[in-house]
Amino acid sequence: MASGTILPLQLDDLAFEAVGKRLIDGISLTIGGGPRTIILGPNGAGKSLLLRLCHGLLQPAAGTIRWRGPGAAGNGRRQAMVFQHPVMLRRSAAANIDYALRLKRIPRTLRRARIREVLDDTGLSDLAHRPARTLSIGEQQRLALARAWAAAPEVLFLDEPTANLDPSATRAIEDVIAAIDLSGTKIVMTTHDLGQARRLADEIVFLHRGRLLEQRPAVEFFARPLTAEAAAFIEGKLLW
Amino acid sequence: MSDIAHAFAAAFGLIVTRDPGLLEIVLLSLRVSVTAVALASLIGLPLGAAVALFRFPGRRAVAVLLSALMGLPPVVVGLIVYLLLSRSGPFGVLGLLFTPLAMIVAQTVLIAPIVAALARQVVEDLWVEYSEQLRSLGATPGGAIWTLLWDGRFSLVTAVLAGFGRASAEVGAVMIVGGNIDHVTRVMTTAIALETSKGDLPLALGLGLILITLSLIVNGAAFVLRDATRGHR
Numbered sequence: 001m002a003s004g005t006i007l008p009l010q011l012d013d014l015a016f017e018a019v020g021k022r023l024i025d026g027i028s029l030t031i032g033g034g035p036r037t038i039i040l041g042p043n044g045a046g047k048s049l050l051l052r053l054c055h056g057l058l059q060p061a062a063g064t065i066r067w068r069g070p071g072a073a074g075n076g077r078r079q080a081m082v083f084q085h086p087v088m089l090r091r092s093a094a095a096n097i098d099y100a101l102r103l104k105r106i107p108r109t110l111r112r113a114r115i116r117e118v119l120d121d122t123g124l125s126d127l128a129h130r131p132a133r134t135l136s137i138g139e140q141q142r143l144a145l146a147r148a149w150a151a152a153p154e155v156l157f158l159d160e161p162t163a164n165l166d167p168s169a170t171r172a173i174e175d176v177i178a179a180i181d182l183s184g185t186k187i188v189m190t191t192h193d194l195g196q197a198r199r200l201a202d203e204i205v206f207l208h209r210g211r212l213l214e215q216r217p218a219v220e221f222f223a224r225p226l227t228a229e230a231a232a233f234i235e236g237k238l239l240w
Numbered sequence: 241m242s243d244i245a246h247a248f249a250a251a252f253g254l255i256v257t258r259d260p261g262l263l264e265i266v267l268l269s270l271r272v273s274v275t276a277v278a279l280a281s282l283i284g285l286p287l288g289a290a291v292a293l294f295r296f297p298g299r300r301a302v303a304v305l306l307s308a309l310m311g312l313p314p315v316v317v318g319l320i321v322y323l324l325l326s327r328s329g330p331f332g333v334l335g336l337l338f339t340p341l342a343m344i345v346a347q348t349v350l351i352a353p354i355v356a357a358l359a360r361q362v363v364e365d366l367w368v369e370y371s372e373q374l375r376s377l378g379a380t381p382g383g384a385i386w387t388l389l390w391d392g393r394f395s396l397v398t399a400v401l402a403g404f405g406r407a408s409a410e411v412g413a414v415m416i417v418g419g420n421i422d423h424v425t426r427v428m429t430t431a432i433a434l435e436t437s438k439g440d441l442p443l444a445l446g447l448g449l450i451l452i453t454l455s456l457i458v459n460g461a462a463f464v465l466r467d468a469t470r471g472h473r
Binding site for chain 1: 369370372373374375376377378379383387390391393394
């Protein structure tokens with residue numbers, strides 16, 4: 001493992017465009033280590049785009065994305081992402097995790113123990129040898145978490161990981177997220193689900209129409225939103 | 241009418257008694273085509289995947305070229321390989337002309353584009369689904385080639401079988417570079433062509449029946465395989 005943290009992550013005047021439309025505009029913010037950051041906002045606010053930009057999957061049209069920590073040089077290997085629709089490779093659950101660890105150049109001798117450990121922590125031990133694509137959607141999402149968590153990333157991006165799940169599966173995912181948080185990995189997660197944001201957030205980043213409206217501790221945000229849009233969103237009014 | 245019935249009866253006789261002449265031809269055919277398919281897959285699968293994954297100038301043109309080469313006329317391939325392998329050709333010193341190896345080379349040239357073009361399509365479709373996930377996990381395009389070929393294995397079997405079908409059915413290329421020499425380079429298709437023109441219908445028909453049966457088995461296997469793997473998708 002490289003020494004030193006890669007955080008904080010600093011965005012300056014970030015913009016992203018697709019087919020001539022500006023979908024992310026003028027976002028400047030800093031994400032530090034520690035508390036869980038929830039990127040909140042209605043559908044189409046640009047939450048997923050912002051996450052993909054941070055993770056390096058998209059290139060910004062303007063502005064910069066910089067990892068400012070002392071270990072920033074090796075940032076690519078020390079972040080991971082879980083998608084709303086995770087892609088499971090056509091092999092067993094355990095082999096999916098092994099694949100991710102191999103890409104991070106974890107030696108074979110360490111991989112087996114780590115796979116067993118992370119399957120255990122996500123409650124998937126009994127399914128280790130099942131083809132990943134035959135698992136239920138909830139189990140696949142847990143496996144996606146296990147796969148992302150296995151290499152002990154410093155930062156884990158989660159893009160609406162429970163959007164397609166029923167309450168019990170959502171509960172299982174949130175428990176795993178809490179465990180990942182406890183293990184010391186920084187959680188940066190998007191959601192449009194207010195209840196989930198209340199349950200999980202330490203810090204809220206509130207987006208609306210591609211712009212950053214608020215970034216504040218969750219307790220303050222929910223008690224006294226500063227913008228009319230945030231207030232309306234918290235009250236459950238339709239926002240677009 | 242009775243001629244045909246007689247020919248069929250004789251053909252079945254040859255098959256049932258495992259006529260050594262017929263068996264020799266069938267085995268050589270299989271050896272040539274299976275080896276050619278293996279080589280063409282070794283070349284075509286990674287090539288098709290690379291064209292699907294790497295962004296380089298002229299990529300579209302290469303993709304179009306691969307598709308166009310799928311329809312290569314076997315006789316033209318035979319002619320080109322003949323020129324390359326003939327005494328005065330660049331590879332003449334190897335003395336490969338009129339050997340099974342020359343036939344393998346010709347069929348490989350014929351079907352590698354088929355395997356490559358079909359593999360490109362399969363891998364490109366998969367890449368749409370996998371791209372973000374694999375990049376997030378830290379895979380390079382070079383590494384993703386093997387991942388996608390493995391994950392597309394069930395669809396790619398169809399590409400390989402298409403190549404085998406084409407190889408085992410063609411006459412032109414093996415006729416030109418093999419020469420249809422008895423006990424040396426005579427395969428099913430060239431034998432059928434020769435025996436028919438000689439009037440030895442039972443042998444031609446017997447070989448024809450085997451060829452059709454082979455094609456049915458290969459396609460049936462593809463179907464069974466696809467059904468068996470449906471649960472894993």
